[in-house]
Amino acid sequence: MNGDGVEEFAFGGAERAGGDSINVYEPDGPRVWQNFDTVEAQQIAFGDFRPDLPGLEVAGLDRVDRSANGKDAVFLIDSAAAPCGRRTVPPPAAGAPRSSRCTTGPATTPT
Numbered sequence: 393m394n395g396d397g398v399e400e401f402a403f404g405g406a407e408r409a410g411g412d413s414i415n416v417y418e419p420d421g422p423r424v425w426q427n428f429d430t431v432e433a434q435q436i437a438f439g440d441f442r443p444d445l446p447g448l449e450v451a452g453l454d455r456v457d458r459s460a461n462g463k464d465a466v467f468l469i470d471s472a473a474a475p476c477g478r479r480t481v482p483p484p485a486a487g488a489p490r491s492s493r494c495t496t497g498p499a500t501t502p503t
């Protein structure tokens with residue numbers, strides 16, 4: 393991400409009040425950058441999602457509203473910690489299944 397040839401790692405953190413930050417660190421400890429533009433960042437991944445921007449970006453899910461109403465967003469942050477994309481995820485349609493378990497296809501048994 394920062395061009396030093398050593399891969400960083402990233403995670404959502406609780407710097408201020410519960411999962412409100414994205415943190416990128418070098419594997420030996422120094423923090424590369426921190427961003428506070430999320431409410432609760434999850435499922436963070438590095439990738440060259442925007443080839444028009446230098447280096448890798450960080451994408452993830454932001455749990456904007458954890459109430460019964462629920463509201464999620466996906467975000468993108470550039471290699472210098474600046475937000476460069478955000479989109480609210482529409483809620484599921486009424487009656488849509490919300491289970492995280494696979495409900496289709498045949499059951500399998502480990503051999």
Ligand SMILES: [Ca+2]
Pocket residue numbers: 393394395396397398399400418
């Ligand atoms: Ca590095």
Ligand SMILES: [Ca+2]
Pocket residue numbers: 439440441442443444445446447448449
């Ligand atoms: Ca890029």
